Amino acid sequence: AQSVTQLDSHVSVSEGTPVLLRCNYSSSYSPSLFWYVQHPNKGLQLLLKYTSAATLVKGINGFEAEFKKSETSFHLTKPSAHMSDAAEYFCVVRFGAGSARQLTFGSGTQLTVLP
Amino acid sequence: DAGVTQSPTHLIKTRGQQVTLRCSPKSGHDTVSWYQQALGQGPQFIFQYYEEEERQRGNFPDRFSGHQFPNYSSELNVNALLLGDSALYLCASSRGSYNEQFFGPGTRLTVL
Numbered sequence: 001a002q003s004v005t006q007l008d009s010h011v012s013v014s015e016g017t018p019v020l021l022r023c024n025y026s027s028s029y030s031p032s033l034f035w036y037v038q039h040p041n042k043g044l045q046l047l048l049k050y051t052s053a054a055t056l057v058k059g060i061n062g063f064e065a066e067f068k069k070s071e072t073s074f075h076l077t078k079p080s081a082h083m084s085d086a087a088e089y090f091c092v093v094r095f096g097a098g099s100a101r102q103l104t105f106g107s108g109t110q111l112t113v114l115p
Numbered sequence: 116d117a118g119v120t121q122s123p124t125h126l127i128k129t130r131g132q133q134v135t136l137r138c139s140p141k142s143g144h145d146t147v148s149w150y151q152q153a154l155g156q157g158p159q160f161i162f163q164y165y166e167e168e169e170r171q172r173g174n175f176p177d178r179f180s181g182h183q184f185p186n187y188s189s190e191l192n193v194n195a196l197l198l199g200d201s202a203l204y205l206c207a208s209s210r211g212s213y214n215e216q217f218f219g220p221g222t223r224l225t226v227l
Contacts, residue, residue: 036218043119044158044205044218090157094213101171101212102148105157 002027004093006106014114019063019078021109023091026072032094033074034103035065039087047089050074061085086113117142119208119219127225128196136191136222140208147189148216149181150205158205164189165212193224201226 007022025031035047048059055067065076074091091106120139128134140147146165150158160173164183183189187208193200203223207216 041220043220044207046215046217049215101163102160102173103150103158103207103216104160105150107157108155 002031002093002095002104004091004104004106006089006091006109008109009107010110010112012112012114013081015083016080019076019081019085019111021076021089021091021111023074023076023106024072025074025091025093027093027095029095033065033067034092034094035059035063035074035076036090036092036105037087038090038108044090047076081111081113083113083115086111119206119217121204121206121219121222123222124220125223125225127227129227130196130198132196132226133192133194134196134224136193136204136206136224138189138191138206138208138219140187140189140206141217144208144210144217145187146209146212146214147183147187148207148209149189149191150207151175152203152205152221154202161191163212170212196226198226200224 004025033050036044037047038044047063048057050057050067058064063078089109093104119141122137148163149161152158161175162172163170167183178194180192203221205221206219209216
């Protein structure tokens with residue numbers, strides 16, 4: 001079965017410390033993988049995407065993610081958290097074949113950044 | 116360049132009523148996808164419209180229907196509203212079915 005799992009519903013870090021948001025997927029095909037961020041009362045914004053090129057993907061605002069096929073993971077990282085990073089983050093998968101038109105979202109990770 | 120716009124911003128309905136939500140895609144985009152985001156959950160795919168036809172549908176009942184107009188804008192209709200239909204409804208547009216989707220701010224629907 002095809003699925004995407006975000007391992008933490010809430011993550012809390014101090015400003016200036018590293019951020020790690022974890023995501024695993026299950027797929028019979030080679031999927032496209034994305035991370036989106038959702039700030040309160042704002043639309044979803046694409047942070048970065050993996051589409052079978054380099055396994056280390058750099059996104060906006062200093063975020064990056066590494067695709068590890070052997071672990072079926074696509075974890076999101078940032079070296080130093082900023083207060084403005086506080087938001088909901090979604091790991092998103094575009095599976096292949098008949099589901100290629102739709103995006104499948106994880107359940108989300110709420111990131112809190114403490115001063 | 117205006118992004119994806121949705122109307123209305125908020126809506127309150129009662130059980131059994133019908134509702135229509137509207138979406139205008141980003142300039143240059145011809146494809147519209149709709150998602151439902153219940154409180155505390157990730158968005159779930161409802162359907163996608165391209166060339167005025169529904170091209171793919173998620174696991175939603177027939178009470179959910181849509182339409183795409185020649186100018187690429189789209190409507191989402193929900194009939195016989197249930198309390199469980201209360202959610203944030205997101206519209207996303209793209210240039211073609213398989214390219215990056217840009218999301219609107221959503222319509223918050225409350226069913227009482």
